[in-house]
Amino acid sequence: MIGVYDSGVGGLSVWKELRAVMPAEQFCYVSDGAYCPYGPKDPSFVIERAQAVARFLIAQGAELIVVACNTATAAAITTLRATFPIPFVGMEPALKPAALHSQSGVVGVLATAGTFKGRLYLNTLARFSGRVKVIEQVGTGLVELVEQGILEGPEADQLVGRYVQPMLEAGADHIVLGCTHYPFLTATIEKLVGNHAVIVNPAPAVARQAQRVLAELRERTGKKGPAGVSGVSTFFSTGPDETLQKLVRQIAGDAADGYLYHSLYII
Numbered sequence: 048m049i050g051v052y053d054s055g056v057g058g059l060s061v062w063k064e065l066r067a068v069m070p071a072e073q074f075c076y077v078s079d080g081a082y083c084p085y086g087p088k089d090p091s092f093v094i095e096r097a098q099a100v101a102r103f104l105i106a107q108g109a110e111l112i113v114v115a116c117n118t119a120t121a122a123a124i125t126t127l128r129a130t131f132p133i134p135f136v137g138m139e140p141a142l143k144p145a146a147l148h149s150q151s152g153v154v155g156v157l158a159t160a161g162t163f164k165g166r167l168y169l170n171t172l173a174r175f176s177g178r179v180k181v182i183e184q185v186g187t188g189l190v191e192l193v194e195q196g197i198l199e200g201p202e203a204d205q206l207v208g209r210y211v212q213p214m215l216e217a218g219a220d221h222i223v224l225g226c227t228h229y230p231f232l233t234a235t236i237e238k239l240v241g242n243h244a245v246i247v248n249p250a251p252a253v254a255r256q257a258q259r260v261l262a263e264l265r266e267r268t269g270k271k272g273p274a275g276v277s278g279v280s281t282f283f284s285t286g287p288d289e290t291l292q293k294l295v296r297q298i299a300g301d302a303a304d305g306y307l308y309h310s311l312y313i314i
């Protein structure tokens with residue numbers, strides 16, 4: 048079973064891609080909504096939450112955990128790998144492909160405060176800041192909108208506009224979505240961006256990486272993957288799960304009928 052974890056519903060944008068490349072696998076998703084958003088919180092707190100969730104997922108039988116949250120990856124992936132005996136796949140800041148493909152030499156990155164402070168991001172920035180101009184923007188309030196299920200409409204237009212418009216005005220031809228909640232705002236972002244910029248979502252690449260890591264793991268341990276055609280997903284939430292259930296159905300359609308939802312009070 049593959050564990051997937053986020054501060055809330057954002058990681059579903061990664062689960063969507065994981066499901067697409069590994070349709071027979073079982074997934075166990077934890078939304079830590081009681082503590083969302085992670086972005087403005089102290090990294091030590093995010094590490095504590097990541098450890099608690101990882102412990103829970105391993106107890107559920109996770110062979111591999113995908114940290115489907117840029118902020119948690121930035122704060123906790125090193126600690127998680129040092130603490131637990133299973134592999135972890137984290138979110139990669141997609142600044143690299145954006146910088147490599149940019150024609151205008153200007154790239155916009157929308158992420159949380161925690162992600163911008165992370166070593167992974169800062170290392171990538173140091174590598175590419177000579178090549179492109181990087182406009183960083185903390186997407187304050189966007190995670191909260193997505194958690195409420197507000198993906199389109201005047202409120203979303205206004206907040207997305209406030210953050211993305213200045214990037215376009217500065218000539219950005221790539222907008223990197225550095226938080227897994229933001230792909231749910233793609234329609235709103237696309238409306239603003241038109242064909243002036245490419246929206247970069249790292250989730251498909253992360254899903255392919257998870258697939259590679261799982262294949263290597265099974266080869267090493269001799270453990271077989273599932274034989275069935277369609278894996279079942281189970282969802283645990285420490286907070287409200289209305290938006291989660293709505294988005295799961297939007298992504299999975301009728302397959303969502305077989306999925307299970309649980310509230311999680313113990314971690």
Ligand code: DGL
Nearest residue numbers: 057084085086117118227
């Ligand atoms: N989905 C998150 C991320 O990728 C978490 C955002 C938050 O909780 O602030 O960073």
